[in-house]
Amino acid sequence: MASIIRPALLRQTALAASTRRAAGVSTSLAQQSVRSAVLKGSARCAAFHTSSRRSLLPPGPQVIKGGVNDPAPVPETSPSHGSYHWVFDRAIAAGLVPLTVAPFAAGSLNPTFDALLCAFLLIHSHTGFQNIIVDYIPAIRYQKSRKAAMWLLNLATVTVGIGLYEFETNDVGLTEAIKRVWKA
Template sequence: MFKSVGVSGICQRSLSLKSLSFRPFLDSFKLIPQPAGHVVGSLNDPFVPPAADHVHGSYHWTYDRLMTVAMIPLSMTPFISGIAHPIIDAGLCSLLLLHCKAGFESCIVDYIPKRVYGIWHNIAMRLLQLGSWISLYGIYVLETESNGMFEFISSIWGA
């Protein structure tokens, strides 16, 4: 009924515990090796076009230009008219944040590509998202607790 375990069985169990490694798994942090010239496949393989994604194509460029053009009158209105409206101030701050996020995201996509850097690309994108959310909270605090960004800039220039 009961099987006796001798000294050799205990030694085997202790050896298996010794062979366990408690080192962290760091292989996912290594760079992904690339083929020479970044050419995947051979010359005879047919071209496989990427899936169409209109958000990251020409529409992305159009949205970026519209954000940039929309910031011009929003930034000039309080300084010309002398009246700072909270809606104009919040709109400019939000557009400026979106514009900066799009610019940093483009830098990450260009200089930390996912096919080469793998997890580092994901980490950079997550840090950008975290920074954007913290900045959005900063805009909220600036708009609710003080008189907004225009008043802040005017106080710096007037000081």
């Protein structure tokens, strides 16, 4: 209840102080500093909240290119983006279903199925994270950040690919590891 009333009381205090100043009533310097400190703190607090508002990320650069009557720029068309990219993502995701079930349903562990499963998982993860970067780091506003994120994703994909290759060739493999964890 106190948090609902507090902003209203602060506004009334500010209104009363401004009417006193307009009427010529003098207040002491200490009272004015206390009131101004209270009012400054109240401007940062939102109603129903006790903490101040803070933006997580600073706003990006605000650049306006062209004038009001200039046409909107049309991006270059590319077959590797858009619907082809979406169809490729869905085909990889659909291909993961039989590759995940086949080694366990057949009863025998096949290194070819294991390698295909690792490759499809790696491609699926890479394209999924790439879609996240494309959606949440716009190239127009954050060119350097997007390029760094893409390079970091490529580095992580290569590292995981090398790790999966080592796990497949020098250890038990992915499906056998899943089988052992399942039975443990």
